[in-house]
Amino acid sequence: GPFNAYMVRFTASGDTLWSRILPPPHQFLNFPSSVIETQNSDLVMNGYHQVSGVDYAQVLRVNAGGVLQWATQMPVNSQLLSVGECADGSLLASGVFEPGSAQSFMVKLTASGDTVWTRFPDDSPIGAMDRSPAGGFFALASDSIPGFGMELVVRTLDDDGMTIWENHFGTAGDDNTGYSIRATSDGGFVTGGFAMPPGGPNGIMVVKGLN
DSSP states (O other): OOOOOEEEEEOTTSOEEEEEEOOTTGGGOOEEEEEEEOTTSOEEEEEEEEETTEEEEEEEEEOTTOOEEEEEEEEESEEEEEEEEOTTSOEEEEEEESTTSOEEEEEEEOTTSOEEEEEOOSSOOEEEEEEOTTSSEEEEEEEEETTTEEEEEEEEEOTTSOEEEEEEEOOTTOEEEEEEEEEOTTSOEEEEEEEEOTTOOOEEEEEEEOO
């Protein structure tokens, strides 16, 4: 049968608090991408499900006990890769529209899951994001540069998803890809990913930066 969305919550010492296989029809989030804790201790998961080879981006919310609050589905041929909570409790999610085309896709939702707006930014899709202590988000992407290779891209976004600044990291000829980004206590960020130089060997790539 199809894969089901599955959530597990642990204590700080690694003991299981609860585990949930989400009930129909919400078990169809079979490719989860990320999960965050909200200001009121709910959990928001995003990703996509696939039916007959077609992707449908989805976001769902459960309370601290793992009870489903709501689930919402995005346009056909879309995948959501990252999600963050804005200062007012609304949600900003980003991913890919028409996977394989590298068309960036961004959606803003209310705290109750209603769509505020949908956009298709003219830049590389965001694969991870985290709330910045200064407000807005640190966001991580990768961008292919002709004659250079794949660069790791860090952006700061405001709560409306608009780019404040953007920096590129990498070495010419390498393919550099980031997978996670986290805000740090000094107001900056740290990213994790890998670098693939021509002929190898591959290596871990970590970038530490300031806002």
